[in-house]
Amino acid sequence: MHTPWNEFVPLLWEGLLVTLEVAIYSAAAAILLSAAGGLCRVSASPAVQWLAKIYIGLFRGIPLLVLLIWVYFALPFAGVELPKVAAAVLAIGLNYGAFGSEIVRSAIQAVPPGQREAAVALNFTPAQRMIHIILPQALVRMLPPFGNLLIELVKATSLIYFITLSDLTYQAMILRNNFLPSTAQIFGLLLVIYFLLSTVISTGVGWLERRLTEGRV
């Protein structure tokens, strides 16, 4: 059976660009929300803590696919109509931001209490304490779990196929319709592409981790 590999390239390339676009925007949204959620979670004010708890609890309990479909198909009935990419970024960002908040929280809480006490003893203001003492140490601890989170996020972008965004998975489905006998090859190739994307991320995060921990540990 002849497989026309070269005919797969243009469509998959287009799909890759859409996947990367959504992945980068959603990763940015997720990281911002994680930072906000994580910092609120360790805030001194119980009200702010509760707000973060509600955000995290809510978006961890709703499956991403259900959220995505709700944002794209149900929200317009409440008068909010979003373009596809915005809907995808909003849903993925909110979902992964909730998981990221927990990473930020546990990394901040894992900094030894003596560090905080030393900063208090040196008369640092709370903001100085956070920026100069706690965050630099927490950041190093956050990196490996954030690397995992990013890989999961890229994998999750395949779900945008459901709202007919023309990402890798969507293009592969179109290819499958055109080249039905090559179905196994198309999906096999698609799996390999996603695997390479994940490998690039884990290599990148590993490199960053080595750079940041140099001379520290």
Place this chain on the structure above:
Amino acid sequence: MWDWHYAWSILPGLIASLGTAFSATFWGFIIACLGGLVLAGASRSRITAVRLASRGFVQFVRNTPLLVQLFFLYYSLPMVTGIAPSAFLTGIVGLGLHFSTYMSEVYRAGIDAVPKGQWEAAKALNFNGRQTWITVVLPQAIPPMIPVMGNYLIIIFKETPVLSAITLVETLLTAKNMTSASFRFFEPYTLVGILFLLICLAMSLLLRVVEIRYNRFTTGGKKESRKPAERRTNDKSANPVANREVYPG
């Protein structure tokens, strides 16, 4: 915008459709637990080829999307092998295979967390391999795995909507079918979100209760006395297995 009458009329159908989601979760979890055991065993094998194959499989499956794996299983396996299993069977095998790679890491972390001295002590007491595993290693490795495995049960449940892509009529596809009959999107999808949220919250509460009971049971009713410095850190950090895995879903 929100029609209570319509919402009430579709609620029983949505709740009934949760049955499919629950049984897919149950069977997916069973396959994941058994498959994880096989993978964890194979990755400790003395034969290099088996070890490499198992690790390669774990890496590849963990780093590719469940959705694409399901498409691969559902659409290309029948063309390659000539056997066409049902959407449900493909779904639970896909879920099970995907999460068996996560589960194998849970087992691995649990076994690695048993201190080396315990292995040495078993050797010093002249225990054979079976005795070492059954009386020394596993009794210490399994308790910290339980809450993490429970967590994966919840995660697998949250992944069941993805099975709608291979035409399994679970809760999300049931809601979708309702929207195409009524042209009302808001109520069905909102109800699906609320149902999943409530069930996940209930499951994690239940898991916490089980965990507390279980800890009390394994520590022989003694209250855990923890130093204040430890209490300030993340609860999970006490559990060596829980620390290793983060799977959002």
